[in-house]
Amino acid sequence: MRATAWTSKPGLAGEAEGNCVEARAMTDSAALIYLARRDVSPQWRGFLQALIGTLGANMDMAGRNALLRAVGGRMAADAPLRTAATLEELELAMNEALGAMAWGYLSLRLDETDRSLRLVHAALPCIPAPGDPEGAWLAEVLEGLYDTWLTVQQGGASAGVRLALVQAAPGHAVFRFGG
Numbered sequence: 001m002r003a004t005a006w007t008s009k010p011g012l013a014g015e016a017e018g019n020c021v022e023a024r025a026m027t028d029s030a031a032l033i034y035l036a037r038r039d040v041s042p043q044w045r046g047f048l049q050a051l052i053g054t055l056g057a058n059m060d061m062a063g064r065n066a067l068l069r070a071v072g073g074r075m076a077a078d079a080p081l082r083t084a085a086t087l088e089e090l091e092l093a094m095n096e097a098l099g100a101m102a103w104g105y106l107s108l109r110l111d112e113t114d115r116s117l118r119l120v121h122a123a124l125p126c127i128p129a130p131g132d133p134e135g136a137w138l139a140e141v142l143e144g145l146y147d148t149w150l151t152v153q154q155g156g157a158s159a160g161v162r163l164a165l166v167q168a169a170p171g172h173a174v175f176r177f178g179g
Contacts (some may be wrong), residue, residue, distance in 0.1 A: 045127055052129035052137050065140045072144025075101075081149050087117075094149060103142075104171070116179030119146055119163075124171050139168040143175065150177050 055064045079097045084090035091108045098105055104123035111118050121142060126135040147163040167174040 048127050049129050052127075052132070056129070056131055064137075068137060068140035069144035069147070072141040072146075073148040074144075075141070076145045076148035080152070084153060090153065094146075097149075111176070111179070114176075114179035117150075117177040118166075119175040119177065121173045121175070122171065124173060126170050134170040136168045136170075139165055139173040142173055146175055146177075 055067065059067070079100070081090070081093040081097060084093055087108055087110070091106070094108075095105050103125065104121055106119050106121045109118040109120065110116075124135075124138055124142065127138065128135050129137055143163055143165050150161075150163060161178045163175050163177045165173065166176050
């Protein structure tokens with residue numbers, strides 16, 4: 001993926017480059033440029049921490065995670081992707097939508113070993129919550145978002161293929177679709 005593939009709106013790449021001139025010399029300049037222009041504002045950080053803490057106190061983990069995946073599904077429905085004919089087009093469309101939300105970016109890879117699609121998400125906002133200091137709860141929202149987007153793409157709904165979270169770390173998540 002080119003470094004500017006997810007900054008397709010006019011002005012975004014220029015603003016980020018102005019704030020992060022040194023990023024040009026770094027190996028992963030797309031990540032540094034993105035990180036330089038994203039953050040969760042303090043008024044939302046406190047609210048989201050309280051919301052997740054309240055959900056955790058009033059629901060079991062399975063119920064909370066199902067709710068978070070449903071929220072991600074709703075986000076996907078509110079930001080539908082155009083139909084993609086290629087994996088590159090799908091990655092571009094997903095990154096444009098993620099960029100508009102300031103939710104990081106992803107790369108798509110085919111895994112021939114288990115015949116699946118791997119989604120590697122980076123620069124996910126980190127919002128710690130009670131009992132979850134690394135903010136892993138956002139991976140559940142991403143799972144709902146990606147599952148909905150992929151299901152509506154050609155073949156997703158008819159095949160009954162689902163998305164699964166494989167790995168989550170602060171700001172990073174890996175999913176498998178199919179396999």
